Amino acid sequence: GAVVSQHPSRVICKSGTSVKIECRSLDFQATTMFWYRQFPKQSLMLMATSNEGSKATYEQGVEKDKFLINHASLTLSTLTVTSAHPEDSSFYICSARDPGDYGYTFGSGTRLTVV
Amino acid sequence: GEDVEQSLFLSVREGDSSVINCTYTDSSSTYLYWYKQEPGAGLQLLTYIFSNMDMKQDQRLTVLLNKKDKHLSLRIADTQTGDSAIYFCAESGGSYIPTFGRGTSLIVHP
Numbered sequence: 001g002a003v004v005s006q007h008p009s010r011v012i013c014k015s016g017t018s019v020k021i022e023c024r025s026l027d028f029q030a031t032t033m034f035w036y037r038q039f040p041k042q043s044l045m046l047m048a049t050s051n052e053g054s055k056a057t058y059e060q061g062v063e064k065d066k067f068l069i070n071h072a073s074l075t076l077s078t079l080t081v082t083s084a085h086p087e088d089s090s091f092y093i094c095s096a097r098d099p100g101d102y103g104y105t106f107g108s109g110t111r112l113t114v115v
Numbered sequence: 116g117e118d119v120e121q122s123l124f125l126s127v128r129e130g131d132s133s134v135i136n137c138t139y140t141d142s143s144s145t146y147l148y149w150y151k152q153e154p155g156a157g158l159q160l161l162t163y164i165f166s167n168m169d170m171k172q173d174q175r176l177t178v179l180l181n182k183k184d185k186h187l188s189l190r191i192a193d194t195q196t197g198d199s200a201i202y203f204c205a206e207s208g209g210s211y212i213p214t215f216g217r218g219t220s221l222i223v224h225p
Binding site for chain 1: 146155156158163215220
């Protein structure tokens with residue numbers, strides 16, 4: 001089946017620095033990928049839709065200058081958390097859909113801790 | 116209210132059956148999904164059902180859909196400790212983009 005690889009799985013960074021998270025579709029091409037944020041004991045909150053070759057679409061309330069998304073190829077989307085602060089600490093998950101599938105495949109997630 | 120609702124917790128004994136319930140509001144839903152999330156991991160698609168189906172069985176998993184009541188359930192037969200996880204119900208239209216419930220934490224006691 002379709003595989004979505006997400007790296008890193010865990011990252012700890014200092015407040016004020018930037019962190020890049022990668023999401024790759026390993027055996028299919030994805031013109032669209034999605035980035036979610038998950039708080040403890042809560043559901044997934046869709047942050048943005050990453051579109052290959054064009055600007056990302058952000059959900060209401062998500063700061064596009066804080067969460068930079070780049071989808072430069074059909075198999076790679078990146079999420080950069082800029083000037084990270086402790087309140088950005090969370091679990092970030094990406095997803096993509098193989099055109100041959102009926103559901104979305106999710107990456108394994110990235111646990112970001114900002115100290 | 117929320118578009119997809121599910122109870123937050125379910126506790127069962129090992130070997131018993133687990134039934135996780137979900138209700139949704141969008142009558143135009145085309146696909147309904149169950150995802151499993153283990154601690155610290157991403158979501159794994161367990162199974163899905165088309166809106167024109169009533170039931171789907173896959174080994175220990177049985178999905179029942181009552182489209183009239185917009186009710187979806189997941190039954191896990193012979194529940195094992197390895198089934199302990201959070202189970203998310205989700206629905207989507209033709210775009211396949213899922214709308215998730217808040218997840219049900221399934222706790223399996225030995």
